[in-house]
Amino acid sequence: ETGVTQSPTHLIKTRGQQVTLRCSSQSGHNTVSWYQQALGQGPQFIFQYYREEENGRGNFPPRFSGLQFPNYSSELNVNALELDDSALYLCASSLGGLAGGNNEQFFGPGTRLTVL
Amino acid sequence: ELKVEQNPLFLSMQEGKNYTIYCNYSTTSDRLYWYRQDPGKSLESLFVLLSNGAVKQEGRLMASLDTKARLSTLHITAAVHDLSATYFCAVDPNAGNNRKLIWGLGTSLAVNP
Numbered sequence: 001e002t003g004v005t006q007s008p009t010h011l012i013k014t015r016g017q018q019v020t021l022r023c024s025s026q027s028g029h030n031t032v033s034w035y036q037q038a039l040g041q042g043p044q045f046i047f048q049y050y051r052e053e054e055n056g057r058g059n060f061p062p063r064f065s066g067l068q069f070p071n072y073s074s075e076l077n078v079n080a081l082e083l084d085d086s087a088l089y090l091c092a093s094s095l096g097g098l099a100g101g102n103n104e105q106f107f108g109p110g111t112r113l114t115v116l
Numbered sequence: 117e118l119k120v121e122q123n124p125l126f127l128s129m130q131e132g133k134n135y136t137i138y139c140n141y142s143t144t145s146d147r148l149y150w151y152r153q154d155p156g157k158s159l160e161s162l163f164v165l166l167s168n169g170a171v172k173q174e175g176r177l178m179a180s181l182d183t184k185a186r187l188s189t190l191h192i193t194a195a196v197h198d199l200s201a202t203y204f205c206a207v208d209p210n211a212g213n214n215r216k217l218i219w220g221l222g223t224s225l226a227v228n229p
Binding site: 033041042043044045048056058090092102103104105106107108109110 | 120147149151157158159160161164166204206208216217218219220221222
């Protein structure tokens with residue numbers, strides 16, 4: 001069974017640039033959630049995708065966007081990067097989404113984004 | 117807005133001692149999760165609690181859920197250094213189709229010899 005993978009592991013960008021982060025879900029999972037974790041904080045929910053549709057969104061501006069592919073892998077795109085976007089971005093996969101399942105989420109190793 | 121509060125936020129304890137971490141949440145939910153995070157690492161799922169009165173144990177850790185009191189506890193028995201990490205609780209508000217987890221700030225645990 002393949003776990004959740006993310007790429008890249010580290011990334012350095014400058015303000016105003018755009019970034020794309022990638023996530024491959026665990027085998028058999030159809031739901032991907034993205035979280036932002038600032039240093040010393042708990043994860044903050046960005047959005048969730050279930051079967052290629054957005055299935056919930058947290059309090060993040062529209063410059064945070066995403067998509068999910070037919071194989072359930074996912075991308076997180078952030079436009080017009082700001083200094084405060086520097087954080088660990090975590091992807092989690094789970095089985096269920098709309099109904100059923102216990103929504104237990106399994107996390108990837110994360111992408112550390114630094115915005116200068 | 118759902119809020120999840122953990123206490124304490126920092127905990128330094130001696131090996132062999134017992135202690136409890138508390139997780140309070142502000143709205144109805146019957147799904148609560150505990151995760152562990154080592155420095156610079158990702159989140160590891162520890163427990164999934166899905167109903168009132170649920171109790172789960174793994175090694176020196178035991179978690180319980182009281183949905184009426186909106187309280188979960190993570191009890192550490194005879195702590196060892198390997199348990200040093202940050203522990204998060206997360207709540208699923210189960211708001212219709214909007215599935216997400218709301219997280220506490222985490223409890224940073226240091227177990228000292």
